[in-house]
Amino acid sequence: MSDDPVTARLMRRALPVVTALASLLLVVTLAGALYLGRDILVPVALAILLSFVLLPAVRALRRWRVPRVAAVLVVVLLAFGILAAVGGLIAREAAQLATDLPRYSLTLRDKITALRAATAERGGLSDSFSGFFDMAEELGKELQPPATEAAGDARLGTAERPMQVEIHAPRSGVLKTLGSVAGGVLHPLATLGLILLFTIFILLQREDLRNRAIRLAGSSDLRRTTAAIDDATGRLSRLFLAQLILNLAFGVVIGIGLWAIGVPSPILFGVIAAISRFVPYIGAVISAVLPFAIAVAVDPGWSMAIQVALLFVIVEPIAGHVVEPLLYGHSTGISPMAVILAATIWTFLWGPIGLLLATPLTVCLVVLGRHVERLWFLDVILGDRPALGPQEIFYQRMLASDPDEAIEQGRLFLKERALVTYYDEVALAALRMAQEDAARGSLDRDRQAQVGSNVRAVVETLGQVRGRGLALLGRRRQKPGSAEAEAALAAVGPDRSDAAVVLRSEDLAPGWRGAAPVLCVTSGGAFDEAATLMLAQTLTRHGLTARVVSRQDLAALPPGERPAMICFSYLDPISLSQVRLTLRRARQAVPGVSVLVGFWRERDPASLGRLRRQIAADRLVTSLGDALGAALEQARATPEPMRQAAE
Structure with a gap:
């Protein structure tokens, strides 16, 4: 490659065109x-x-x-x-x-x-079908057997028969005839x-x-x-x-x-x-x-x-x-x-x-594309599997400022599964993709704010959708193991049992019966704010009223407002020292409060154990489902779980 930077830059720009032309030639x-x-x-x-x-x-x-x-x-x-x-x-x-x-x-x-005759009575239809009828008549004439010479003589009567002229091609040789016949037979054979x-x-x-x-x-x-x-x-x-x-x-x-x-x-x-x-x-x-x-x-x-x-x-x-x-x-x-x-x-x-x-x-090409790594593009081009996953479609719609398709996708999902599962598997996964693009510099601040605003619009809309289980049984408490409870669990699909639990006021421990027993604290970014809204909405739908606040609002809590749990939501890479400082201030503002920290990007169990020791949180979770389970466990007045149809 040339050492000239201008030439190198031009070659890099021309590389996609050359690749496309080479692919077309292939x-x-x-x-x-x-x-x-x-x-x-x-x-x-x-x-x-x-x-x-x-x-x-x-x-x-x-x-x-x-x-x-x-x-x-x-x-x-x-x-x-x-x-x-x-x-x-x-x-x-x-x-x-x-x-x-x-x-x-x-x-x-x-x-x-x-x-x-039938169409002639209808005027315009006759003109429409005349061409078809003429063609059919010609076909009928072709199918008729040829008239015999005797019949021709009878029709002519005593008139003089016209002279018949026949033109014959020159008689071909034996070898040529055999070759033409053999060619039509030997090729299929x-x-x-x-x-x-x-x-x-x-x-x-x-x-x-x-x-x-x-x-x-x-x-x-x-x-x-x-x-x-x-x-x-x-x-x-x-x-x-x-x-x-x-x-x-x-x-x-x-x-x-x-x-x-x-x-x-x-x-x-x-x-x-x-x-x-x-x-x-x-x-x-x-x-x-x-x-x-x-x-x-x-x-x-x-x-x-x-x-x-x-x-x-x-x-x-x-x-x-x-x-x-x-x-x-x-x-x-x-x-x-x-x-x-x-x-x-x-x-x-x-x-x-x-x-x-x-x-x-x-079919052969599609199967090879699904099993042979080098031929993966065949499955993408020809296969019937979605080219993009649900989380990729969600993120793409957020980038295009078209949340309607994502909302419809969520409605279809909620017919079979729980809302918290949709947030974990689709919405949070899309936010992680957005955060990765932001870390690479692919999204400027305006685009980040736009994506975050679109995600919040989707979350607010889906929060008002009555899921399958909720439409089936409402919010009535059922006895554990009863037919109604089992139906509620089956209604939310293959989700964890916490997705089918709703606690009423009498089911809560005394410290959880306030106006807002849970405070969900956002770290300030556009994506973190959307994730925090999902967390607060999930807890509220299951009987734990939650409110979203900023870190500044947490420091200025009124003296009479004492939450039972404070949840911190983090999506992007963070400084552990800043997290420890935030948690320390939260404990000072509300002594004895239970602290839950959600790291929505962390998945390695070894890293989770290390982080839990370093930040000294009461609970450290990596999914909204885990956060819901931890909050429900602490909020219950009795350890016996009460099965409810939530979603």
Whole structure:
């Protein structure tokens, strides 16, 4: 690198642009390689996906002491035999349907005539559908069998027949004819042969391929990488096998339904439905178009078409929303936008085969992104997991001065969990992120004040929300172990039991029955003030009325006001000597008071023990839940806990 500071600065500024251009060039090169190498890559991709499906069968034969080579050959040949039989069945049914289509043209023409007459009475509708009717009539004419010469002679009568002129291409040689025929036959056979060979090779060399993948992914941590790849392989195998079973069952149900309705060639349409359902979102719709059209052409009325439409409308939601979640979860792990984008890209690169392979290939990429550290970006781009955590979304909304989304997030959280848990896991975590940015100089004082003000607005709004447990039982005291108490505990979700406790005035110790038995002292920063407000609100919601004061207000307490507990809230890095001085002054102002200190950034147990000894606090906590538990323990008049629905 040049020693010139100006050149070095320019190079640093140009580095992001160069990186972006290099990434774009890499993407274009990869897309070009996928497009140009599709004749080889498509068989390889199909073989990999087929190996995932066949792997459980191979493992089952291996458990029965069948040699590996024999197990692989038996499973692969059986699978390809089934595929060949299905292909022959499709060809036979398609040929039969093509033979029968001209017979349905008269019914189709009669329906078109009736629809045209009906729409002609409505004026504008006739113009709207005229193009469709003309196209349908042309299709009907094409489906009609050609008129025989005898019929032509009868129509011409005694008129002179016109001279027919035919133009013939030069007769090609035998080799050229054989080459054109062989080219159309050998290419699919060659592709099928490549898929067969690759599938056998992948199943035979699975361990060796896994080891090579581990070496590429990173061999520094063999245990973790091996476990990740094995887990990814198992997940993909189960996913594709379950998807295959579900789609086959879908095709069988559709075929049986079409047969019961009376649609011709139900086996063909059942197979098409099973194959089309591998295409997400639109596969079932595509598979319904052709049988619906055939039903319209076959039935003089509309009952058959309506029954076909109802069949797909009923079966597809059941398969997609009931059976599919039971088999392999509510989702394939891909975001809806990624599914559509992947289908578009793979179809452009590999044609119809790419459309069928889009979802399985994208699932492979997402699973690898979740398990292989170097490929983490694939999960972020394609996966359905949130790109940002709740605390990151909270902080981002605070930076954008848009607290409404954070408030809505909190409302959803409170339907299942306690408010104190939301503050600990989301709001305080977001404040710690803000404090880290402030320590790095990324947030100036104005931005810090703005973020703190937004957080306080969220806290004040959520403090007025009635949580699930509070709406269920209110603030009535229940006996410990009663059904109402257990319901209250269950209502606040998997939180600590303190989140389901509310103390009334008669439940409090004598020193805790004042107007404000708890004083929450903020250290002065914008973020500390928001954290202190959360602490005071949490204590107040559980029957311990708390008031937020500053250190200056604490020093000027009226003589008659004696709190039972003083809570100090610290978020940013602090001076322990200043903390000790503050605590000493608090004890001088209110002799005998209980002192609780909250260090909302500290998590190391060893550091907590050291800090507790150095600052001489009665209680040292690192979460609002711990602070709530400590305060409730001291405030109770009796040691027996009283279960209440708080949140």
